[in-house]
Amino acid sequence: MGMSGSTNDFVTTTLATAIGWARANSMWPMPFGTACCGIEMMAAFMAKYDASRFGSEVMKFSPRQADLLIVSGRISLKMMPVLQRIWEQMPAPKWCISMGACASSGGVFDTYTLIQGIDQFLPVDAYMPGCPPRPEAFFDALMMVQEKAKKGQSKALEYITDDAVSDPAQSVACRTPDNNYVHNVDRSTPSAEKASHDKIADDKITRDGVAPGTSK
C-alpha cells in the first residue's frame, strides 16, 4: 500500500490489502485473564505501555464485539467449555493469543485439573512464553497477529465447521473448538475415549497428523 506524494489525492491498492490493513490496526481484544498474566496484560493496556499505539485500546468484555482473544492465565478443565463458548461467540475473522506458560503448556501446573495448553482446544495464532511475560512480549505477540491479519491469515480459518465426519478421508482427528455446538456432551459414561496416560500420549500424535488406524 503506497502513500504517494501530496499532489495525488488517491491511493492504489488491492481490496484485500486495504481490509487487512484496517483489521490489523483496529484489533479489539477480548481479555480472558485468569491469573498473573492478566495483570501484565492490564499493564500492557495502561498508559505506560499503551496498547492503543497499536490500535487495540478498546478492551471489549463482550466477545461479540471482539476479534482478538487473549487467554492470559491457567485454564482448568471446568473453565475450558466456558472459554470455548466465548470463542464461538466471537465473529470471524478472529485471532487468539496464548499468553504465558500456563495457557500455552500448563506451565508448572502439571496436575489433574489443568489444561496442558489451550491449543488442544482453540486455534492459537501466537504463543507467548514467560511466567508472566513482560508487556514487551505482549506487544511482540500482538504485532505477530497484526502481520497475520494484514495477510488475511488466521489459525481459525484452518478449521471449518461443516460435517467432516461424512468424509473421513478429509478429516483429521483433532481436539478443536466445539465446532458442532455439541455443548452438553455426556462425559460421565465410560467409553473408548476414557483415556489413560497412554491414551493421552496417543492423542498428541493424532493432533499433529493422522488418527491411529486411519490413512490420510
Place this chain on the structure above:
Amino acid sequence: MILYQPENHLALIAKVEAFAGDKLLGREEKSHYHQFRVRGADAKDLVRFLRDEPSLGFTYFIDLTAVDYQTYPQPQPERFAVVTTLLSPKLGIRAQVKAFVAEGDPRIPSLTDIFAGANWTEREVWDLYGIEFLGHPDLTRILMPDDFDGHPLRKDYPLKGRGERGNFPVFHATTRKPAEEA
C-alpha cells in the same frame, strides 16, 4: 482490643475438659489458638458447646477444612481429620476442633444447622476429600466438575489425575484447502 488474659485461656481449657471428659483425645496450645482433638461423632457437640456456653461465646465460624494423614510420619488416630476453627469475640481466643474420621467410614455430622456458613466449606471438603457430612442440605460438588470421579486432594490420588485431561470428546474438523477459499 482484647488484652491477653491468661485466666480466660485457663477457663476455656477447664470448661472444655469438663464438658468433653474422656471424649477429648488430646489438647494442644498453639501460638495463637487452642486445639481440641475428638472423634468425628463427638465434634458437633463440642462445637455447639463452644458456641452456646455463655462464658465462652465462640460465635464466629472462621473455617472448616480437612487433613489427610495417610502419608504423615507420626501416627494419628484416624486417616482423616476435619478441622473447624472458631473465634470468640468475647474472649479474643481462637479454638480449633480437630475431628478424626475413619478411612473406612468417612462420615461426620454436618455443622450447617449450627453455623450456616459451614455449608460451602463442607461441600468443598466433600468434593476434595470425600468426607460425607450427615444432615447437609445440599452435599454436591462445588469446585470440581459435576461429573468428576474421585476426590483429588486425597494423598492416594495421582497428581496428574486418572485420565481426566484426556477424557474430552473428540471433534472432527477438516483443513480448509486454499482453493476453496477463493
